[in-house]
Amino acid sequence: MDVALGAGVVDRAGTRHRRARLGPVTGVDEDRAGDFGPVPDPDGLDDLLAGVLVRLGGYAPVATEVVAALTRSDRARLLLALRAALAGDEIRLIAPCPNPDCGEIAEVVLSVAALLGPGPGTADSVDVDTSDGRFRVRLPRGADDAAVAVLPDGERNVALWRRIVEPDPSGAGPASTAALAAALAELGESVCAPDLAVVARCPECAAWLELDPDPADLLGRAQLGNADRLLAEVHCLAYHYGWAQADILALSRNRRHRYLDLLRRQLDGRPLVDLGR
Numbered sequence: 001m002d003v004a005l006g007a008g009v010v011d012r013a014g015t016r017h018r019r020a021r022l023g024p025v026t027g028v029d030e031d032r033a034g035d036f037g038p039v040p041d042p043d044g045l046d047d048l049l050a051g052v053l054v055r056l057g058g059y060a061p062v063a064t065e066v067v068a069a070l071t072r073s074d075r076a077r078l079l080l081a082l083r084a085a086l087a088g089d090e091i092r093l094i095a096p097c098p099n100p101d102c103g104e105i106a107e108v109v110l111s112v113a114a115l116l117g118p119g120p121g122t123a124d125s126v127d128v129d130t131s132d133g134r135f136r137v138r139l140p141r142g143a144d145d146a147a148v149a150v151l152p153d154g155e156r157n158v159a160l161w162r163r164i165v166e167p168d169p170s171g172a173g174p175a176s177t178a179a180l181a182a183a184l185a186e187l188g189e190s191v192c193a194p195d196l197a198v199v200a201r202c203p204e205c206a207a208w209l210e211l212d213p214d215p216a217d218l219l220g221r222a223q224l225g226n227a228d229r230l231l232a233e234v235h236c237l238a239y240h241y242g243w244a245q246a247d248i249l250a251l252s253r254n255r256r257h258r259y260l261d262l263l264r265r266q267l268d269g270r271p272l273v274d275l276g277r
């Protein structure tokens, strides 16, 4: 599965890498994904994402340092794609109604494909409020880079910031360096983030429910019921084939299931292969 990232990763030569490819899900990935709860371990997320990515632009394989350099919103896109690969496109969110007199359980259904949309990049700028006022920040273009390329190393960043951060017409003055840095940090987080926040109505009392799920948490929840099943599948293959746990977990989920199917046929005394006509 290919996922278009927003900011992606920029290498030392200045090339931006934005297209990520997820490989087939293995038992190792499923095992790691099951470890995530409401407070995921960032290092664990790096390992998980580096493990499932077979390519990120020109990076193949993808090291954890590359994954760690992605913005939070790009990581959210990858986590959602992985969740879809593990548990399907549909995400069901269930929340109690906030009205204390009601308490009804409301359900909201989201689609990963819809959340990821046609890919980021349609939004070219974002308005950012800083201590120096409101600024519009747009993504750097080739012309900006060409303009600053002739400057000494230490001056390029600030020169680039001055080009891409424009004061709002409502009248803020020129931005300070601190405000520029804050504006750029916000740009990285906001432009391409999949919007997971949903507002729904309670089916009973029509009160508003606001949900803002965390992608890592969604991934962990999708695997909640699967940890026991994965363990049982590893057990069956280890018991009958005598393979090591690490080797079984390294199989893609598809191949692991095909071996289990063969085993089932063998134990049932059925032919291993359906003979076509």
Ligand SMILES: [Zn+2]
Residues within 6 Å of the ligand: 097, 098, 099, 102, 103, 104, 202, 203, 204, 205, 206, 207
């Ligand atoms: Zn209600």
